[in-house]
Amino acid sequence: MKINKDIDSVDVINIKDFTEQYLKPQKPLLIKGLANHYPSGKKWTVDYLKDVCGNVEVELFDNNNKKTSLTAFTTPDLKMKFNDYVGLISKDEPSNLRMFLFNMFKRKPELRKDFPCPYMFKGILGKMGYMFFGSKNTKVRIHQDIDMSNVLLTQFHGRKRVILISPAYSDLLYRLPFNTYSLVDLDEPDYNKYPGLAYVEANEYILEPGDALFMPSGYWHYITYLDGGFAVSYRKIAQSFKMKLLGAFSLSVYLPLDKMLSFLFGKKWLAKKEQIAEKRAHNAMIKKMMESGYLNVKEKRVEKSFYSSQLRPGHQ
Ligand SMILES: O=C(O)CCC(=O)C(=O)O
Secondary structure, three states, X not given: OEEEOOOOEEOOOOHHHHHHHHHOOOOOEEEOOHXXXXXXXXHOOXXXXXXXXXXXXXXXXXXXXXXXXXXXXXXXXXXXXXXXXXXXXXXXXXXXXXXXXXXXXXXXXXXXXXXXXXXXXXXXXXXXXXXXEEOOOOEEEEEOOOOOOEEEEEEEEOOEEEEEEOHHHOHHHOEOOXXXXXXXXXXXXOOOOOHHXXXXXXXXXXXXXXXXXXXXOOOEEEEEEOOOEEEEEEEEOOOOHHHHHHHXXXXXXXXXXXXXXXXXXXXXXXXXXXXXXHHHHHHXXXXXXXXXXXXXXXXXXXXXXXXXXXXXXXXX
């Protein structure tokens, strides 16, 4: 896998340039210090949020819950008062509990005044701001957002490493069918099990407090909390008809179907999905090899050992 650290980054950008150069071509962008242009930039310390939201009951996801590897995270593992949760993750020991996609603005609408939807993301989803919290070393598994919307993730406290990968690599990432996540481990890519990863190109971003990352629709993201911290995301409906349709379909058909089949068949259904993902990755690799001249049409049928042992462009 090739990781590109030379990424597009700006301090300020006007709406026209953002739309023409990033939103329309669906190109990721790091906007340094965006939060500092809003009252939240200075105001939103962890203590301030504890004062405002302390009694709110928040929904938490447990990274150690093995059951969630079978399908998408949609049901929280537990609920807790915000103050208790922050107390827990502020301790020195790591915590596996994450606050994920929590609509804090619904519970505390006054917070929205401090950080309204940034100008470049205004639209019908602009009222929905979601909060994410985690402790140091927390990992957010690699996934695409199920509704396929564009995302603007703004960091307020702590640093975060984000690996972004274009949806063009979905097959080579072994995307599970009926789903928007993959079982590959990007920290320790297993090229024998997942040889397609050798063809994947990713961008790496380090978000500092105040920074915002534009993640175009369908972009895969894998996140590591370098420090304990929190962020807020705003969303904007996908640009293309194809992504809009995929988002609507994923939410209304694929997700319920996958949940039902996971409930009925558990690991057997997961194994079937993995088998389909492997087949798709195999076909995508053949295509890549043919495009680069490694293979001609007659050699189209190759053994897995061939590509796993010989072809690792940009392999780290
Ligand atoms: O920052 C996080 O914890 C996760 C963010 C994320 O996955 C998202 O915005 O879709």
